[in-house]
Amino acid sequence: MPVPALSPWVKPASAMSVRKDEIHQQSSAPLERSPQQNLCPPGFYMEEAIGGCAPCTDGIDYTSHSNTLPSCLPCTTCKSGEEEKNGCTPTKDTECQCKPGTFRGEDAPEFCQKCSTGCPDGKVMVMKCTPWSNIKCVDQESSTLTHGEAPVPGELATMSQ
Template structure:
């Protein structure tokens, strides 16, 4: 019986007390800590123009400007800057307020066959004279000669 009491009390002491939690961890799902209280997050494609004035109410949300986006509900003070495709990349889909620009390695010139695509684009191999192209270079695989 004594051992059971000890294990119970040790479990209690390892539980974080409410005082140790950051104020933001007390916010509900779909909320963020504004510095004063919990506010409702802005939907994707928008950002917080002005945090809510009373707890658990809606913030003033503004649509992202051109060239900016937010993909998720958020408590951000501004939208995120859209990715710019590099010279060895081409655009797959343009940036919208709710989605970042998607890029891939330039078709026929560069490819990427690793997990960090399209960050690592490699120049396509040109088959030496007399060799036949078995597979044309594409965005995910090099030329096969």
Template sequence: SLQLTLSTSSNLSSEPSAANRSPGSRCGRGEYWSGRRCCQLCPAGHYVEEPCSSPHTRSKCEACDTGTYTGHANRRRSCLPCTTCREDQEMVSDCTPTQDRRCQCKTGEFYCDSESCLEGCHRCTRCPEGKVVLQTCNATADTLC
């Protein structure tokens, strides 16, 4: 009967079995399960060089190198690489240890009117001769003639 209960609970749950889940659930806010103990997360702009050696203490955190970042308190073993702006984009804000680089379509040359813009920016429309420009092309909207 005990075995049946265990197998039923693990089948119902999409997470790992209760035995694997419970130790980490003892960790407090801002902590993660590592080895056999709860360690404090590293702050944004840092990564875990080495997990903590005693429970509920800070992991050995290293600052992100130039060209990398972490945006939140984390348990990552390395920082994330900064985004590189494409040729049809310009930088809005540079990458910092705590924030990724932000890019937008080059003003006056390209635009993107959707959320993702992963496929690239569209070239701005040039109004034909004799037509008046009602709206100048910007990073998020095409020219209106």
């Protein structure tokens, strides 16, 4: 028996159907509270003039989450002392890291600091400088880090009262 064909009056649903009254909703409203609201996917924004989603421009702006934003977010420009680790795409902001010979320390994460060039006398380097950490030095004899960290995780001395 042949399979009946789809009836001619059934239309496929539009992938990006947006009702005009939903466009004017507050874009700052929490998304969890309005699951019926149509959202634009990452890499797009809500373009009121066309009543639907419009794409962000590669290398210029982006959106990383589903949204109802009236425009894409501008891409971050790396600061001086930083270099681009990953470029900006329509769905992901620019990723910056410190240039070689500098690092971003936990004590001052807003700028890159110059790496130490060597260890003090009696110390040896156990880790080179990376964009996220200065060099690490240990005592030549005792093999303990100068910052007071144990070189092997889990080897912490416990004190009894």
